[in-house]
Amino acid sequence: MPGFLSWISGLFSSDKPGTVSAPESRLLNSAVATENNSTTDPALIDQLEEHLFSWLLDSPPTALHSEPGQWEPILENLRGRIARRELDELPRQPMTLPKLMRALSDDTSDRNHLTEIILNDPALTEQLLQIANSPYFRPGDQSIDSVDQAVFVLGLDGIRNVISASIMRPMMAARNSREALFAQRVWRWGLTCARSAELIAKIQGQDSSVFFMTGLLPALSYITLRRELQRICRMEPGMAEPSPSLIHDALSRYQWATSQLLANEWNLPPKYHAQLLAAERPAPGQKLSPLNDGIIVGTREVLRHAHQRNMPEEDVLSIIHISGEQFTRVRKVILEVLEAGSKARA
Template identity: 85%
Template sequence: MPGFFSWISGLFTSDEPVIASTPESRLLNPSAPVDDNSATDPALIDQLEENLFCWLLDSPPATLRSEPGQWEHVLGNLRGRIANQELDELPRQPMTLPMLMRALSDEKSDRHHLTKIILNDPALTDQLLQVANSPYFRPGDQPIDSVDQAVFLLGLDGIRNVISAAIMRPMMAARNSREALFAQRVWRWGLTCARSAELIARIQGQDTSVFFVAGLLPALSYITLRRELQRICRAEPGMTEAPPSLIHSALSRYQWATSQLLANEWNLPPKYHAQLLAAERPAPNQKQSPLNDGIIVGTREVLRHAHQRNMPEGDVLRIIHISGEQFTRVRKSILDVLEAGAKTRA
């Protein structure tokens, strides 16, 4: 995929010092709606992103800040691994993914063919049933007991998203107690952003499954980057654990580049790369991607539900590209699953 590799290499090739040449990538990249001259104070966007990292890393704002150049030797190591596609923690493509993607994109595929593919992978079968019965997907109070029932009840669009979440869930599961809270919160945030992007894409008549999968990739990139940092830090004299300020710097710099690497490693079609790039660098005066809006709405709502500082609703409505009534519908759907998830965890 020449376009992808030229993009990724362009991020990291420069004769300038590392600090100057490393772009400060932003997670939240809103653009003013077309025909709307209003603008949201960039400080509000920065604050929402900082609030997210405070919650994910369970740290106050002061611990997320570092001195200029403080971690550049570690970040430079990480930067080189990304540029050379040598991340040891980059999840490899699940074996059944290519076959599933072909079946899901083939209009001739029926649910029995899809069920057969899934049942040939016992681990995926277990994960799929767990995810299908989670508050984010189960269509009613009746439990889903079989893959065939899941495919029938959720339909092809719904099962695409369940499969995507089921494939990614084990990769985001905590490996140890140090990761536990971070992994649990990243998973919840990723699902909320993915669901928000999916709902907004449906409102706009776009391919919902593309935006659901793309909405999960930044969350998986956070887990990947944190684990890669731990590998690097264990090799550094006097370091055993990556401090919050280092993790924050790595996630905020390399979240989109790592999401692109994941999409490439999994051989996702070019449209996924295009949506990730559009979310990272939205073109001025063009319609904003549902992925941008979904991440903004999902971030705001998951923080609000967790009783964290977030963004006032009026500011959200000024930067997303759906109406107030549509936002209310999306928000209600998101809150319903967040509330149901809280009851399940309790």
């Protein structure tokens, strides 16, 4: 069953918004493999996906697999909700987001204007200061005590990413003890993939903030889909909770479609949609985007740091589109962030 690397093979491809087609079985399509001149066995990527879901769902690999057709009625219900854009758990557009997007894309906006927009949303202000002081963003040991200081210290690129994380963080927070571990691990995975995509985009001279925000969308789609499944399962006789195999099947099939719905619901600018589409369906001969590479690197490193089974470094290097030296630089930053995060949680 294909999973997070559906971004590579172009799962759920459709020319019509809101249409969900059946997933393919391969994670690396032939066009990408030919461009890379890679001999990497796609089964290695399938294994990395399985390791990720085992960790996220805190379940052994055997618990992730269902009997053929076992969950089809529930999955078809979910597919229909996605196709009709009727997900009850789809997060609505944050009220402040349109103003922030306009301010961040306007070259004439100054620091005071951006600070004013943020301060007018007390909840966002609180989240932003927490995120800005987290290991993923804070430069050095200096504490960031105000929004104005955050904008000044982090700069526009840095504050864009902090804003993206601050907007999404409340939506990822666990609602109950049953989803607490899942939500916490999904958030860590999402931040790591987003940061990896951002760093790779910088190396390639691309707009890093776009890749950071799009890198968070798959994680938010996981939370959304799990909650939607919970709603559906509560209507099923004798089924209060979705099983790990059902969650695995749903996330594997519909994470891209749900990420697309999120981008549409939030009215993200065209450049975000363009990068999501390029990552979902790379054209023949097209190299993978920083988003694909970021998900591969981020997944491998977060699993490795959690002492889970992952992917050998030589296989990572055969898939991604940066050099070994550049990979080492990206990995060094990611490891520092993960280590600092572990100390903060201790």
